[in-house]
Amino acid sequence: MTHYEVLGIPADSEFKAIKKAYYKRAKECHPDLHANRKDKEEEFKLVVEAFNCLSDPAKRQEYDRRLQTASQPDGPTAAATDAAVPESIMDSPADDDLEELITGNNIPLNTNLATLFLDLARTDVFINFREGKNLFFQHRFRAARNFFIQAVEHSPANIVYRCYLARVCVMLGDFDRGRKEYQSALDLGQMRTPPQRLRRLRRELDLLNKNHRPWWQRLFNIMPSATRELGEDAAEAMIEEANRSIARITAARDEKKKQKELQAPRKLLNK
Numbered sequence: 493m494t495h496y497e498v499l500g501i502p503a504d505s506e507f508k509a510i511k512k513a514y515y516k517r518a519k520e521c522h523p524d525l526h527a528n529r530k531d532k533e534e535e536f537k538l539v540v541e542a543f544n545c546l547s548d549p550a551k552r553q554e555y556d557r558r559l560q561t562a563s564q565p566d567g568p569t570a571a572a573t574d575a576a577v578p579e580s581i582m583d584s585p586a587d588d589d590l591e592e593l594i595t596g597n598n599i600p601l602n603t604n605l606a607t608l609f610l611d612l613a614r615t616d617v618f619i620n621f622r623e624g625k626n627l628f629f630q631h632r633f634r635a636a637r638n639f640f641i642q643a644v645e646h647s648p649a650n651i652v653y654r655c656y657l658a659r660v661c662v663m664l665g666d667f668d669r670g671r672k673e674y675q676s677a678l679d680l681g682q683m684r685t686p687p688q689r690l691r692r693l694r695r696e697l698d699l700l701n702k703n704h705r706p707w708w709q710r711l712f713n714i715m716p717s718a719t720r721e722l723g724e725d726a727a728e729a730m731i732e733e734a735n736r737s738i739a740r741i742t743a744a745r746d747e748k749k750k751q752k753e754l755q756a757p758r759k760l761l762n763k
Contacts, residue, residue: 596647696707
């Protein structure tokens with residue numbers, strides 16, 4: 493049974509339909525509503541797993557790719573099943589999931605990983621953040637920013653929330669706020685036990701500091717699969733070449749403007 497079948501939705505459903513289906517299915521099989529029956533607990537875990545995957549744009553894209561590969565006559569190949577997934581923000585993909593769900597959210601005392609996902613229905617901040625994440629991947633940056641701001645205000649110690657707020661600020665041209673949020677996320681990482689290295693965030697902040705007009709961020713977000721396939725070295729080379737092209741265009745524009753300024757006094761004298 494696919495995640496879509498677990499939630500009872502078509503494969504082209506948008507986030508709001510996924511969230512609505514999740515809440516509906518949660519009411520139908522949450523163990524608390526069925527005297528903690530073991531079969532309902534197992535059913536609810538499947539519902540939570542389906543929502544966790546389909547509400548995350550990157551996870552859903554990879555899941556859909558796997559479904560498509562598995563449906564092919566020859567079945568999935570090793571290369572397909574082992575395809576690279578987007579690099580994590582924290583030091584591992586598991587850290588990303590736990591950071592989104594736990595840090596700053598209303599998690600009950602004495603919880604553990606098994607019971608944590610049974611309490612997903614209570615984590616409204618996490619679900620709202622996922623809505624913002626979907627808007628971000630749809631390039632609806634202004635709408636996404638509102639969700640990320642709310643998430644950070646509610647959970648200021650959440651590194652993943654701050655990372656996405658930094659990214660959306662950069663996309664909207666608010667570079668100072670973007671730098672501030674990146675640095676805050678890195679500072680939070682240093683306070684963890686053990687400290688988080690956050691290599692991806694450091695690279696993004698370094699690129700932002702090197703570029704007063706970071707057009708590269710648009711390139712990376714619009715074509716994430718292309719840059720992953722190129723690899724880091726090739727992607728950096730592409731960035732450098734584009735930087736040189738922009739520099740040439742800018743220099744030509746400035747030279748043309750300078751020539752116009754020099755010609756202006758001559759035109760006045762000739763009148």
